[in-house]
Each structure stands twice: as structure tokens, then as C-alpha cells.
Amino acid sequence: MNITGHQVEKLEDPFGLLSGERYEFFLELEVDEDDELYSEKGVGLKCIFVRNESEDKITSYHFYERGSEKVLDFELEEDEEELVLTYCQKFAEEE
Numbered sequence: 011m012n013i014t015g016h017q018v019e020k021l022e023d024p025f026g027l028l029s030g031e032r033y034e035f036f037l038e039l040e041v042d043e044d045d046e047l048y049s050e051k052g053v054g055l056k057c058i059f060v061r062n063e064s065e066d067k068i069t070s071y072h073f074y075e076r077g078s079e080k081v082l083d084f085e086l087e088e089d090e091e092e093l094v095l096t097y098c099q100k101f102a103e104e105e
Contacts, residue, residue, distance in 0.1 A: 012040040030062025052076035059098035
């Protein structure tokens with residue numbers, strides 16, 4: 011799995027109830043044809059990235075089929091989760 015692009019939006023907390031900053035990422039993924047996650051339409055990953063004083067983390071995510079937005083029932087492997095977290099850390103700084 012490779013991340014080939016993204017869209018990101020900083021989420022606002024109008025009531026100030028949540029600590030830290032939150033970002034919604036839509037990641038464009040390149041998946042090998044022999045991977046069970048593969049789809050001819052393409053695969054994306056939507057995730058919520060949270061940055062606060064003590065840590066950065068991914069609080070939720072789901073894979074989806076691009077175009078149809080159908081949710082795919084898969085989980086990130088540990089190395090993939092680290093890749094996504096590092097990617098989000100880098101691009102949240104630019105937001």
C-alpha cells in the first residue's frame with residue numbers, strides 16, 4: 011500500500027469541548043492487484059488525525075472504494091498504521 015495523494019481539512023470545535031487539533035484526511039491509496047483490498051475503481055482511506063500536547067494519533071479510520079464511497083471492512087496492519095500516522099503528521103503541519 012502506498013499513499014499517492016490526499017485531501018485534508020482542519021476540523022473546528024465550535025464549543026471548545028475537545029482537546030488538541032483534529033484533521034480529517036482522505037488518502038488516495040495505491041494497492042497491488044493481488045491484495046484483497048484491491049478495487050479497480052481505486053481505494054481510499056478516511057481518517058481522523060488528532061494532535062495534542064502529549065501525542066499524535068489516528069482516532070478512527072475506514073477504507074472506502076473510490077467513486078462509490080462504499081465502506082470496505084478492512085483494518086490497517088501495524089506497519090500501515092505507522093505509515094498513515096507519519097504521513098498525517100507531516101501534512102497536518104502544512105495545513
